Amino acid sequence: MNRNTLWSLRLGFSNQQAAVIEKMGISKFLDASFKINFDATVPDFLKDSPKTTADFKERREKSKDLNTEQKRELKKDFQKQEGNTSIEMKCWWIDKMISGDYPLQEKMTVFLHNHFVSTYQKVKVNHWIFEHNQLLRKHAFGNFRELTKAVLKSNAMLRYLDNTDNRKGKINENLSRELLELFTLGIGNYSEEDIKNGAKALAGLSPGDNGGVYRDKLSDSSEITYLGKKGHFKSDAIVDIIFEQKNSPYLFTKKILQWFIYDNPSEELVTYYGDYFRKKDFEIKPLLEKIFTEEFEKNAVGTKIKNPLEYNLQLLSELHLQPKNKRPVVAFLKSQGMDLFNQPNVKGWEGGKSWLTSQIYLQRNNLADLYCSGRENFNQKAVTNMMMTDENKMENRPAARKRIINLDWDKGSNKTIISELSSRLLFQVDGESQKDFEKILKYDFDSNAPNAEQAVLRLFNAMVKEPEFQLI
Secondary structure, three states: OOHHHHHHHHOOOOOOOHHHHHHHOHHHHHHHHHOOOOOOOOOHHHOOOOOOHHHHHHHHHHHOOOOHHHHHHHHHHHHHHHHHHHHHHHHHHHHHHHHOOOOHHHHHHHHHHHHOOOOHHHHOOHHHHHHHHHHHHHOOOOEHHHHHHHHHOOHHHHHHOOHHHOEOOEOOOHHHHHHHHHHHOOOOOOOHHHHHHHHHHHOOEEOOEOEOEEOOOOOOOOOEEEOOEEEOOOHHHHHHHHOOOOOOOHHHHHHHHHHHOOOOOOHHHHHHHHHHHHHOOOEHHHHHHHHHHHHHOOOOOOOOEOOHHHHHHHHHHHOOOOOOOOHHHHHHHHHOOOOOOOOOOOOOOOOHHHHHOHHHHHHHHHHHHHHHOOOOOOOHHHHHHHHOOOOOOHHHOOOOOOOOOOOOOOOOOHHHHHHHHHHHOOOOOOHHHHHHHHHHOOOOOOOOOOOHHHHHHHHHHHHOOOHHHHEO
16 A cells, blocks of 8 residues: 555545655645645636626616516526536636645635535525635635634525525524534534524625625624523624534534545544644644644555545546546536535535445446546536446447547566556455456566557556445
């Protein structure tokens, strides 16, 4: 097992950083990862998407004098345009994941994206979803308490969890409930009364041109009791109270461990790192640093099932595929249940064993066939047909542009190559697998033969279909 390859995958999306980790050491690699600049540039694909109250007012004015059919067509065109913009934003994000030398910032952003869920399907404003995503990226190594305060006031979250319907005399509890249940304390550490009173504190907090603002006519300034404290509280104050609670560090710490290292971390480990998180006043950077440097010294491998992003981007990296069009990756992720900006519910992607159903496993194997055949720019129909059984040969599937694959491998005997690839792909080859691999790469294999590259590629394709390759 190559520890540097393992941690390249855990701290990113491929083994691309393995050599850098080996050269720098894990501590210096983390330091460099934490120093990555935050890019505040707004992508060009968002330039025509509405953002402010004035933008939406202008759209309403344009349709005011239209008849019903014209309004319907205008709405349809707008929805199509915004739907395409949402796909472009997914492609933009995947490109950021692939292109960075230190991908930990993006790995953390995806984690936070699944912790503070806010979907385009519900929000329906691309600019707000982008701002939410940028907020998570900006605070990826910052203070969790301050990030929670900022997320509560993001337009996307206010719309997603229905705080637009939360007002004095007509309370909506959605945002207040998830703040406690999913974002901070976890079930069992608060009361229904806390949820109701938290909703009062959040009443009237509505989307604004630069994030959430309280509307005086809608807000509730009555005295409440929240987690044992009495007073006139607003959003920042209730977050401060939450983070004074005994159990405030553990939910987030557990999810960090699950996202990066263990599908099922022990309670002892959660408590150990959670207590340190509290000691560091909920600063994310020192928590990550402690977890990664200490867990790096352990020989644990195969403790987490790869999510579809990790599986897909690792294959692209191993095969040196650099598709200019990221839409096939977007489509594959959606088919695997990991649609960016569109989790199935507020709880986010479940992770763990949910990433390895029989359907997902078959789709992954078929993706490996596509990539190993040089088909990096396959279409939506190819993704749809990924459920075809192994008996259906690749040539019967939808065509995709091919390219020559250049798989790095060290020349040598068949056993040497099998050993090198299995080490690189992080699994131990048992007796039966060894026999299967030696049927592909026979004892008299010649590394210099004209067809040697294709033979090794067939071996690689077989290896990445092994159950062990689905693990990190």
